[in-house]
Amino acid sequence: MSKKILIADDSALARAFLKQCCNVAGLAGSSFLEAKDGEEALGLIEKSNDIDLLILDINMPKKDGITLLLDTKNKGNTIVRRTVVVTSTKNPAKEEMLKQLGVVAVLEKPLSPARLAAALATMK
């Protein structure tokens, strides 16, 4: 079944690469939304009825990924079903904090389709 996926990353190159990873990881045919910062991502979430997967960077201008997660949590988000963080700044303390915010997986950049597929295995 086709998924609706929101990719939030300030790099257009990273968004394109993450989209390729999704396609290779078994999510080909999904519809993709893209946001270049947390503010834009929040706007897209608020306009959507349902987002199956949010792929989120942490270091972004305007509103970073953690602030976006806190904002959506405070607003009682029920729109985003699952969130995967893909970041260059993964560490155990940050991973624990992100999981408390509902993130299902925290993956290091550079990402590979295999690691994304493994993290998403339960949602296909």
Next chain:
Amino acid sequence: MNRSSNNANQKRALTEAICTTMESMAFVELSPCDAGAVPTDFSLAEYEGVTIRLSASNLLVGTLQFLAPNSFLNDLAATILHADPSEVSSEGRVETCLELINMIAGGFCRSMVSSDGLFELGLPSPINRNAVETRKLIDEGVLLALDDGKLLIACFSQQTH
């Protein structure tokens, strides 16, 4: 740990981070290059450069610079964006460089801190090539050669307290 072994550890970690990033993003293998092998008239005219600030567990604070040849950045951006390399703009090359340094800096910090250590990265930004001290960068940085002999150059400048 003395300063020279600290520098050696930093260079080893930086080399690993660059190689891992390039293998994943560009499917290229890199060869170490000695500064002495770089011609004295080496120019960065056909390169893009970026910088990022990083801090790790209050022990490692400084700035990382990364420069890559335009031809390499054109090819990489074109592959990922499904474009022709000749269509990649200067902005596209810089954006590619910005994403690469973000990944390299993350890998570098993970190598330099303990397994539970914390680190943070700033937002990367372009650098003015004209303001770069090319020879200092060559002599103090990590140099890795691509298949065509062109160089990827990275240099970490630690902030002293």
